[in-house]
Amino acid sequence: MNKKKVSNLKVFTNGFLKENPVLRLVLGTCPTLAVTTVLFNGIGMGIAATFVLICSNVVISALRKVIPSQVRLPCFIVVIASFVTLVQMLIKAYVPALNESLGVFLPLITVNCIILGRAEMFASKNTVGASALDGLGMGLGFTIVITLMSFVRELLGSGTLTLMPGNDALTFQILPEAVAPMSILALPPGGFFVFGVFMAIAYFIERRRGKDPEKEACAGCPSAAGCAAKGACETNGA
Amino acid sequence: MDQSKLVVSPSPHILAKFTTQKIMLAVIIALVPTLVASAIIFGWQVLLLTGVTVGACVGFEALYCLIMKKPIPVGDLSAIVTGLILAFNLPPAFPLWMAIIGAFVSIVVVKQLFGGLGFNFANPALVGRIVLQLSFTGAMIGYTYPASIGGADALASATPLLAGQSTQVPMIDLLLGTHGGVLGETCALALILGGLLLIFGKVISPVIPVVYIGGVYVFKLLLGLGAGGALGLVAWDSLAYILSGGLLLGAIFMATDYVTSPYTRKGKVVFGLLLAILTVAMREWSNMLEGVSYAILLGNLLVPFINVLTRQRPLGVKKRAKEQDAGKGAA
Numbered sequence: 001m002n003k004k005k006v007s008n009l010k011v012f013t014n015g016f017l018k019e020n021p022v023l024r025l026v027l028g029t030c031p032t033l034a035v036t037t038v039l040f041n042g043i044g045m046g047i048a049a050t051f052v053l054i055c056s057n058v059v060i061s062a063l064r065k066v067i068p069s070q071v072r073l074p075c076f077i078v079v080i081a082s083f084v085t086l087v088q089m090l091i092k093a094y095v096p097a098l099n100e101s102l103g104v105f106l107p108l109i110t111v112n113c114i115i116l117g118r119a120e121m122f123a124s125k126n127t128v129g130a131s132a133l134d135g136l137g138m139g140l141g142f143t144i145v146i147t148l149m150s151f152v153r154e155l156l157g158s159g160t161l162t163l164m165p166g167n168d169a170l171t172f173q174i175l176p177e178a179v180a181p182m183s184i185l186a187l188p189p190g191g192f193f194v195f196g197v198f199m200a201i202a203y204f205i206e207r208r209r210g211k212d213p214e215k216e217a218c219a220g221c222p223s224a225a226g227c228a229a230k231g232a233c234e235t236n237g238a
Numbered sequence: 239m240d241q242s243k244l245v246v247s248p249s250p251h252i253l254a255k256f257t258t259q260k261i262m263l264a265v266i267i268a269l270v271p272t273l274v275a276s277a278i279i280f281g282w283q284v285l286l287l288t289g290v291t292v293g294a295c296v297g298f299e300a301l302y303c304l305i306m307k308k309p310i311p312v313g314d315l316s317a318i319v320t321g322l323i324l325a326f327n328l329p330p331a332f333p334l335w336m337a338i339i340g341a342f343v344s345i346v347v348v349k350q351l352f353g354g355l356g357f358n359f360a361n362p363a364l365v366g367r368i369v370l371q372l373s374f375t376g377a378m379i380g381y382t383y384p385a386s387i388g389g390a391d392a393l394a395s396a397t398p399l400l401a402g403q404s405t406q407v408p409m410i411d412l413l414l415g416t417h418g419g420v421l422g423e424t425c426a427l428a429l430i431l432g433g434l435l436l437i438f439g440k441v442i443s444p445v446i447p448v449v450y451i452g453g454v455y456v457f458k459l460l461l462g463l464g465a466g467g468a469l470g471l472v473a474w475d476s477l478a479y480i481l482s483g484g485l486l487l488g489a490i491f492m493a494t495d496y497v498t499s500p501y502t503r504k505g506k507v508v509f510g511l512l513l514a515i516l517t518v519a520m521r522e523w524s525n526m527l528e529g530v531s532y533a534i535l536l537g538n539l540l541v542p543f544i545n546v547l548t549r550q551r552p553l554g555v556k557k558r559a560k561e562q563d564a565g566k567g568a569a
Contacts, residue, residue, distance in 0.1 A: 182339065182373035189372065193347065200351055 012133045015141035022145045023202035024222035027113040032146055033191040035105050040162045042150025043143070044098040048091065048106065050139025052083045053115050057135035059083075061123040076119045077110065084110045097165055114142055149194050157186030256441075258355070261496075262315035264441045268432035269322050269491065275425035279415050280330040287421070290334050292321030294341035302350045316355050320344050323363035323491055326422020327484070327531075328370070329378065336374050340366040360538040361495045368531055409474075412481040423484045433490035442494040445506040450489040453514025455480050461522065485517065488530040498538040505541075505548035512544075513537045 021027045031049070035041040059079050060067075067075045088106050092099045099106060109115070118138055123131040154161055159175035175181060184190045221227070277284045295317040303310045311317075324340055344366030349358045371378045411417045415425025422429070436442045458479045462472030480486070493499060493513060500509050513533045520529020 180336070180374050180377065182369075183375070184369055184372040187372060193369075197347070197351070 008130065008133055011130050012137040015134070015137035015139070016144070017141075017202065017205065019138075019222045020141045020145065020202060021114040021117070021138050022142055023199050024206070025114075025117065026199075027117050028142060029195070031105050031108070031112060032149065033188070033195060035102055036146055036150035036153050036191060036194075037157065037186050038101065038162050038165070039147070039150045039154050040098070040165055041101055042146045042148075043163075044091075044095070045102060045105065045109075046139070046143025046146045048087050048098075048102075049109050049112055049114065050136070050143055052080065052087055052109055052112075053118060053139045053142075054132055054135035055083045055086075056080045056115055057118055057123040057131040058128055060119045061126060061128045061131035064124045067124070072120075072124065073116075076116055076124075080115050080119070081110045101165060114138060145198065149191075149198060152194055153185045153190060156182050157184070157190055258314045258316065261441055262319050264436065264439050265319050265491070266315065266322065268435040268439075268441075269319070269326070269422075271428040271431045272326065272422045272425060272487075273322070275415055275428040276326070276330075276421045279424060280421065284325075284330055284421055287328060287330065287332060287334065287337060288322060288325040291325040291328075291337050291341050292318055294338045295321035295324065295345050298342055298345040299350065302346050306350075308354075311354060314355065317345060320349070320363045320366075323361075323422070323487075324366045326487060326491075327363065327367040327420050329420050332377055333374075336370060336377060339373075340370045343369045356497055358497055360535055361492050361498050364492050364531055364534055364538070368535060371531070409478060409481075412478060420484065423487045426481045426486055429486040429490055433486075436490070436494075442490075443503075443506060445503060446494050446499060446510045447489040449507050449510025450493055450513045450517075451480055451485060453511050454485060454517055457514060457518040461518070483521070483528045484530040488534055489513075492531075493534050493537065498541055500541050500544045500548065502545065502548045502550055504550075505544045508544050508548060509537055509541065512540065 015021060017024070019025060022029065022032050028049070031045050035045050056076070056079050060076055063075070063079075084107060087109070088099070091106065118134060122134045126134070151161070155174055159173065159177075159179065159181040161172045161174055162170070163172075164170035182190075185194065273284070273288060296312055299317040300310050300312050302308075321341060324344055325337070328337060328340070344362040348360060348362040348365045349355065352358050413426045415428070417424055433442075433447060437444045437447075455476050458476040459472055462475060463469065467475070493509070500506050516533035516536060517529045520526055520532060526532075
């Protein structure tokens with residue numbers, strides 16, 4: 001991590017596109033592919049993960065001087081798991097439908113790479129305030145992507161948009177019944193298709209903004225902040 | 239010295255007369271007999287469907303390259319070939335808007351997003367077909383009876399592969415194509431004619447189709463004999479087996495795509511055998527009737543590895559050096 005002061009706004013907006021956790025850092029792909037079949041799932045998973053991410057970032061940042069670096073990963077996981085348990089209890093109490101439709105992927109937020117990745121790459125090296133902002137930005141980036149993906153997949157794969165399963169007023173039939181939906185998009189291969197297309201779009205936009213990782217090396221690389229071999233790409237002339 | 243005659247360029251210096259455009263034109267010519275046969279068997283709607291997929295493929299390719307400000311490669315005719323093969327993989331009464339989605343997947347998702355002709359990891363038309371198959375299963379298996387024998391042309395009929403009925407379609411119908419199926423797979427004679435045109439025009443090497451089709455025949459024969467059938471009967475059934483379904487279309491026109499098949503002869507043999515094993519396994523032991531498209535897709539994905547593992551050893555180079563080289567190529 002270089003010592004240059006990064007502005008708070010930059011920390012917050014990094015997660016949207018430049019270092020978008022799903023599309024640019026390629027972290028947290030498991031929930032992204034698995035739960036995005038219904039819009040409701042996407043929004044729910046995004047909000048739950050964002051909450052855990054902010055809380056764990058704050059706590060880990062506050063404890064960063066206390067945690068011995070040899071055992072930091074188990075410590076991070078314990079902090080994250082506590083917040084996931086908390087979130088799961090809240091969801092079970094107030095939105096049982098979400099708990100049912102996310103199933104095992106709700107407790108699996110514990111091992112979501114985005115959260116551990118931010119703890120390792122950011123929270124353990126930065127102040128509490130910056131870590132909270134980073135958690136919020138990254139969480140929003142994740143929520144936006146996962147919501148858009150579930151929007152596309154549910155709209156084209158099932159022809160509907162579900163804001164609340166079982167509630168007819170919040171479940172919309174968008175495509176007319178006569179138009180057969182492309183059911184492949186609701187199946188696992190469709191998840192990979194949409195994911196790939198989204199990644200291509202994100203890469204395309206970044207390249208348009210002059211941030212081509214192939215040409216700019218570290219300056220255009222989303223993982224530069226946490227890269228162990230920082231600068232190696234430049235000297236290799238890759 | 240006259241400088242204009244001294245051309246300094248990197249190798250290769252001897253170029254074949256084949257260009258992409260000529261190869262694609264040859265493939266189009268080889269596909270024409272099947273198209274004609276299909277139009278005779280299933281009626282005029284075949285030509286409409288084919289026209290729509292070809293038009294959509296060419297249109298999407300031009301549109302994508304226009305938006306991305308790339309040179310428009312429509313002149314190399316490869317989009318037309320993709321459109322034709324995609325249409326040949328659809329049943330005659332397939333809804334046109336679904337066919338356009340298939341063309342979009344083939345050209346934009348599989349071909350152009352990966353960098354255009356030569357960079358596609360799998361046969362574009364094949365992936366288009368598989369996406370349509372998984373998306374609109376009902377429409378994709380709505381085979382119709384040929385108008386010439388069935389009368390009502392919307393009557394659904396079984397493909398000859400439908401479990402255990404392989405022998406019920408007479409051999410003459412399999413050859414002439416007068417049975418239910420997708421556009422381009424039914425008329426075996428037209429497909430074989432197209433394949434021979436390509437092989438004798440030296441456009442494709444006969445290795446892949448021969449090994450693939452022969453492999454399927456031998457495996458089916460062994461399975462039949464293993465189940466205790468009489469040799470003559472099993473041999474006849476196995477012949478019907480290779481003429482049924484999409485095997486000929488896949489083996490001749492889809493597995494031989496230059497971009498997605500191995501370039502060494504040894505590699506082609508391995509590729510053909512792999513496809514044969516996968517196809518028979520999927521036809522016999524999976525819950526699908528036909529496995530040709532999935533077999534070729536899986537084969538396509540393994541082609542880079544087959545290429546590395548079957549690399550030819552230059553004359554005089556010791557085996558050890560070759561293996562190190564292959565290891566480097568794989569890394």
